[in-house]
Amino acid sequence: MLKFVKHHMETIVGIEIFPLISLIIFFVFFVGLFIYVLRSNRKQIDEISRIPLNINDESDELL
Amino acid sequence: MSTTTLANPPEEKGTVNNGLDTFYYDNSIVRLFLIATTVFGVVGMSVGLLAACQFFWPELNFGIQYTTFGRIRPLHTNAVIFAFVGNGIFMGVYYSLQRLCKARMFSDLLSRIHFWGWQLIILAAAITLPLGYTSGKEYAELEWPIDIAIAIIWVVFGINMFGTILKRRERHLYVAIWFFIATFVTVAMLHIVNSFELPISFMKSYSWYAGVQDALVQWWYGHNAVAFFLTTPYLGLMYYFIPKAANRPVYSYRLSIIHFWALIFIYIWAGPHHLLYNSLPNWAQSLGTVFSIMLIAPSWGGMLNGLLTLRGAWDRVREDPILKFMVVAVTCYGMATFEGPMLSLKNFNAIAHFTDWIVAHVHVGGLGWNGFMTFAMLYYLIPKLYGTELFSKKLANVHFWIGTMGIIFYTLPMYWAGFVQSLMWKQFAPEGTLVYSNFLETVTQIMPMYMLRAFGGALYLTGVFVMVYNLIKTAQAGTFISETKAEAAPLTKNYRPAKSEHWHRRIFEWRPVTLLVWSLVAVAIGGIIEIVPTFLVQSNVPTITSVKPYTALELNGRDIYVREGCYTCHSQMVRPFRSETERYGEYAKAGEFVYDHPFQWGSKRTGPDLLRVGGKYPNSWHYYHMLDPVSMSPGSIMPPYPWLFEQTWEKELLPKKISAMQTLGVPYAEGFQDEAVADAELQAQYISDDLAAQGVRVVPDKEIVALIAYLQRVGTDIKKIDETKNDQ
Secondary structure, eight states, X not given: OHHHHHHHHTXXXXXXXXHHHHHHHHHHHHHHHHHHHHHSOHHXXXXXXXXXXOOOBHHHHHO | OOOOXXXXXXXXXXXXXXXXXXXXXXXXXXXXXXXXXXXXXHHHHHHHHHHHHHTTOGGGGTTOGGGSHHHHHHHHHHIIIIIIIHHHHHHHHHHHHHHHHTSOOSOHHHHHHHHHHXXXXXXXXXXXXXXXXXXXXTTOOSOHHHHHHHHHHHHHHHHHHHHHHHTOSOSSOOHHHHHHHHHHHHHHHXXXXXXXXXXXXXXXXXXXXXXXXXXXXXXXXXXXHIIIIIIHHHHHHHHHHHHHHHTSOOSOHHHHHHHHHHHHHHHTTOGGGGGTTXXXXXXXXXXXXXXXXXXXXXXXXXXXXXXXXTTTOHHHHHHOHHHHHHHHHHHXXXXXXXXXXXXXXXXXXXXXXXXXXXXXXXXXIIIIIIIHHXXXXXXXXXXXXXXXXXXXXXXXXXXXXXXXXXXXXXXXXHHHHHXXXXXXXXXXXXXXXXXXXXXXXXXXXXXXXXXXXXXXHHHHHHHHHHHHHHHHHHHHHSOOOSEEEEEEOOOOTTOOOOTTSOHHIIIIITOHHHHHHHHHHHHHHHHHHHHHHHHHOGGGSOOOTTOOOOOHHHHHHHHHHHHTTGGGTOOOOOOSOHHHHHHTOSOOOGGGGTTOSSOOOOSBOSSOOOTTOXXXXXXXXXXXXXXXXXXXXXXXXXXXXXXGGTSBOOOTTHXXXXXXXXXXXXXXXXTHHHHHHHHHHHHHHHHHHHHHHTTOOOOTTBHHHHHHHHHHHTTOTTHHHHHHHHHO
16 A cells, blocks of 8 residues: 555655655754744733733723 | 723723723623623533433433534533633733723724624534534534634624734733734634535535645644634633732733743644554654644643732632632642643553543543633733722632632543443453454443543533522623723833843834734744645555545545534544554555545544444444444444435535535546536445345435445455455
8 A cells, every 4th residue: 555655645845845844944943943932022022912802991990 | 990891882992081091991892792701601511411411321312413412422522612711811801902902992893703703603503513514624623604704703803903902001921911812813724724625516615635634734723723722712711810819910921922932832732642553654743743742841831820920919819719719720730731632642642542531531621711801801901900808718719729620520530431442442362362352342441431521510510590590690690881981101212222122122012013924934934844745745645556546435435424524423534553553454544645635634532443443344234223223232322313315315405516626636537527426326326225125125315325434435445455465
């Protein structure tokens, strides 16, 4: 089964590069994301995380 | 502060004071969805309980086709997923989105169209599924006109959501909104791709894909329906409602950013883990497993983020039923998302697949995560919407404990049943034969577990009734606030973020449309890499020369098989294990299913696999078995199908069915559609004569004859290879 599939997958031109490209996209994106998250400004992050708690309507003050 | 109940809502930008806009949140749409959530929770779970009771009391189908297990099981799954959780999503989104964006919903009209359109779709599902109109694909059973309606209403929801986001007064898009956006784009993509079908009449269509392709697309859809309908929107709601209920910000907002991207990027790849050991290319199976294991990281990151938000507030968890529900919900999410990756390991999967273990797994998620999170939102929202306090905290606590016991009584017996049955399936005697060669023995063994499961379900449902009473009493005690007044400064126009701002914030967090596009890119990459090779490389599925299209009568019989939802209890997928080839016969090959529109591999074996049932028994066995299963298999829990002996099989549509199959690439001879009816009648007469010879008198045009024709054909083509070899 695997042999058969592999054989036909080989008919796609340049298929060897597919997994490599996927891995690179994946890796670069997440490394970038980690760097961003670690470098982000603590004060701003705190502010943003408080958005749901900002009281701007009456129902929040009701109870 | 006094409550505001306005008969005529003022204009969105009513007044401007000190540079502040005064505007009004639309609560009535939230209330509409809240009522629908509650009603369909009761309905969907009641149908589930009925289905659960039919396991040990098959007579509970009341002897009629419309309430038979194969038809109400899809009704249950569709009702709890799309009606209960679906309305729950919209309830939560319409409440939180307005407040997170500091803006009223974009259009009241679209909100109403969305609400009533969705309820009409549910109504259509509730009517058509019991009538047997089904596409035969799990969690996507609804027929094509309803599929189109779903797509339209979903887009209405999307426009309304984006309209709101675009006119927001809060520059930053809070993480909950990211999850809502990802939900919208991905569900749209999944629904459209999976619903490609060729209509042949108003309520009948054939899946565009066949066999392996159909299975891959279906489980890519099925898995991601769990991911993007039952998980991401609820994670978004978790990120809003847990901080609100606990009155503290989320534990780590940084973690939530990683959580979001990792989850949507990885989830989409994991679909093939539903098809391990099935006739699926090995690379796809491995891909599914690897990504499923990787999923633990973002899932648990999210779960811990939710739980740790309550750090330092555990004293409140003891007293506040809303927080209690949330804690159990998030814990269940953690358990289900740990178990899921484990189940996608091949050695676990070999034991768990096709058993009640999977039923237990999904109900930890369904009852625990979705159910309890929904209850928490309901208890949170109803006092807010009615400007009062919850009628009874004590009753909410009672609900919490009954519900928790319900989950335990539901899942533990199902885990036990799954384990026991699987081990029985695989047990060999020293001489090399199966110890439990009669499948039924493995079913009667776990009957007490089925009863306990129904008890658990009944407990859970009782809790829901307690909640409904509590919600109604709360509503009666207060006055509904249809509009909530709020004030916020408008966003400055032509705002450009400073260059010093980080790229992620400049690109995504202030730009919803860019976020939408990139979310789509993230999920599309996974989807494409997984599916496209099977699409384009047709020869990816090895052809078997002896596999031929179904005859006209067999095709008709197959439609009856699909209509009756046989796949809800019977698989057509013999896995390459000795325990299965001993019991059923030759294991399944991908090339056997190339003419199966839709595939019918199934996902659960309440009864035995049927792939090799063709030719196993005489026609008369099937006749008596469908009329009264117990007469052929004493102790069987399969319901009788007397209506198949009264209804006549469909002749009018037959030429169209053949033409449709030709369009889909099934190699029927040219002009066969015109001979199809005569051909089917001939075969029916042949079967009827054979039955007569065995002492059974049946009119050839009854549905049972077509069904027997199909059942005798299933999985037999592959045997012809051996026959040809022997002849040579």
